[in-house]
Amino acid sequence: MTKKQGVLKCSLSFLAPLEAILFDIDGTICDSDPLHYYAFRDMLQEVGFNGGVPITEEFFIKTISGKHNVNLATILFPDWEPQRSQKFLEDKEAYFRRLASEQLQPMNGLHKLCKWVEEQGLRRAAVTSAPRSNVELLIPMLGLSDFFETIVIGSDCExxxxxPDPYLKALQALQVSHKHTFVFEDSVSGIKAGVAAGMPVVGLAKRNPEKLLAAAGASFVIDDFDDPKLWGVLEDLQRKPEVTTAT
Structure with missing residues (x-):
């Protein structure tokens, strides 16, 4: 199959007229996963996790990426007191923010995509598992303070x-239908959430394996927002259906 054929095979035309796009934050609109990995690797080694052997990227992707800290506390530290694990995760997020303030990069093609979204007059929201303090750092750093109409923080949901709760909350806040909205996500848990909320999800495989994202239910997977596959789909969505006149 040629690249052009691959582009044409992917379609979201059934969403027309498109009303909104929902975005995850970490690993989706910014390439933050390596920074989270470095923070977890260093801090877990300090507390003797895995016998003091540094975690691998494969372990990070399989066990940590995309998961909320509430769940990670149980996964990583099943024998710790809740206060101790909570303190560890708060310290890890502070470490991540220090790294992000110096090294954070937007996902390739992000600002081109945001301009397209604005030109189409689409509604938009960010839906994240990140702590609010992280969001308050990342969104301004990416120049998106005025882009998102609403931001849904996972911990604010039941x-x-x-x-699906965070994505359902975003749909409600924007007052749009899941039948005319799609999601950008980079993690297995995020893709499952979007699909459970009744929306197609475009997976970003910048860091996580394409096979994992497809198995989680992604409609199709792109490398980043510059991917020709994505722009072929968006151009298809832009096309107005032909209107036939009765004779």
Whole structure:
């Protein structure tokens, strides 16, 4: 199959007229996963996790990426007191913010995509499992303070990703239909959440394996927002259906 054929095979035309796009933050609109990995690797080694052997990127992707800290506390530290694990995760997020303030990069093609979204007059929201303090740092750093109409923080919902609650809350806040909205996500838990909320999800495989994202339910997977596959789909969505006149 040629690249052009691959582009044409992917379609979201059934969403027309498109009303909104929902975006995850970490690993989706910014390439933050390496910074989270470095923070977890260093801090877990300090507390003797895994016998003091540094975690691998594969472990990070499989066990940590995309998961809310509430769930990670149980996964990583099943024998710790809740206060101790909570303090560790708060310290890890502070370490991440220090790294992000110096090294954070937007996802390739992000600002081109945001301009397209604005030109189309689409509604937009960010839906994240990140702590609010992280969001308050990342969004301004990416120049998106005026882009998102609403930001849904997972911990403000009854259930976090992979449950659909955060995405359902975003749909409600924007007052749009899931039948005319799609999601950008980079993690298995995020993709499952979007699909459970009744929307197609475009997966970003910048850091996480394409096979994992496809298995989680992604409609199709792109490398980043410069991917020709994505722009072929968006151009298809822009096309106005032909109007036939009765004779």
């Amino acid at each position: 259930r976090v990703k992979p449950f």
